[in-house]
Amino acid sequence: MDDISTGSLLVILVVLLLISAYFSGSETGMMSINRYRLRHLVQQQHAGAARVQYLLDRPDRLISLILIGNNLVNIAASAVATILCMRWFGDAGVLIATFGLTLVILIVSEVTPKTIAALHPERIAFPSSLLLRPLLTVMYPLVLLVNVVTNGFMRCLGVRPDAARANDSLNSDELRTVVNEAGNLIPTSHQEMLVSILDLEKVTVEDVMIPRNDIIGIDINNDWKYIVKQLAQGQHTRLLLYRGDIDDAIGFLHARDVMRLMTKNQFEADKSILVRAARDIYYIPEGTPLNVQLLKFQRRKERIGLVVDEYGDIQGLVTLEDILEEIVGDFTTSMNPAPSETTQPQPDGSFLVEGSANLRELNKEMNWEFPTDGPKTLSGLIVERLGDIPDNQLSLRIGGYPVEIIEVSDTMIKTLRVLPEYYRPPLLTKDDN
Structure with a gap:
């Protein structure tokens, strides 16, 4: 190293830092890429997507390759930085190189490339795969050795690396979240229909x-x-x-x-x-x-x-x-009356509702939150809560909503008044939360 000029060592250090940045960005880009979009691109015969999919089929090997390269480069950069600092600062150069290189690596080779890769994973992952795939072939013996040791250690901890892909799927709730967060990619009407299909199993x-x-x-x-x-x-x-x-x-x-x-x-x-x-x-x-x-x-x-x-x-x-x-959504030939046909808004902000109104439909159209895990109608819900067919003018609170019974027949409640959440009647004869 003494025969190498300071300028050459600086060039070598910069190159090592850039290589370290490449490995760091590649790791984040590969792991941040949308797996479902990636599969779609593979089906469209996208060459870069196919290379990335090949590497991600065995993530343990990919991570081993990247970490081997990154650690080798960082250790070499540390040695070069130490020599440079000792030339400039004498014995104090060791300490200066340690803290100075740590800061430079964090900024140049870790935080910056990883942030860029997290924001634009495809732009980083696809080009990176051009080098990572042949590099994996060249370094395969070393990668395999590292995998054998690390996989054995993980099995001792109860982790099975070969079962990693078993969880690479979405359940209905996760798929519902994906649909809801699709934004402008899927029209609102289509989102509602897709979510409704997923909700069929709950109805x-x-x-x-x-x-x-x-x-x-x-x-x-x-x-x-x-x-x-x-x-x-x-x-x-x-x-x-x-x-x-x-x-x-x-x-x-x-x-x-x-x-x-x-x-x-x-x-x-x-x-x-x-x-x-x-x-x-x-x-x-x-x-x-x-x-x-x-x-x-x-x-x-x-x-x-x-x-x-x-x-x-x-x-x-x-x-x-x-x-x-x-x-x-509703057809014009629907046999069931729409909630708008069973609810009548009043000047004071309350609503007159027929007792036979379907709770699910009321919740959906009026954006209310009456419980739907029991009776299917508003009348049935109140009768279940009270345990009897009530008299007229009885008030109670259900699901956070003050409800006033207006008209009752011999067998069911015919008309009720549902008050807005912000309205609080002066006297409630029963609090049924």
């Missing part, structure tokens, strides 16, 4: 079904003229045919089948035609998640079914359109 058929009291059907025991009038004025293509009571259901009538049979047998049209036209009923167990039911509809080529409880009693009706509305 059951009871949440979207038409309650049995609201099911529109045809009672075969009615007068024939009245039945014909129902068929002629009906707004739905599928109607439930039953005998006296919905629990004694016969089948579903499709308007097309009824019209075809009535046209064919126009001189002898009677109730027997409807019975012959009725299709078999598809029963759906309550508690079925919507994502499961959507697949069942698809596999069975069904579009409508009756929801039954564990005792076989009919609870409501679900159609394919009800599930699709959870994804794309």
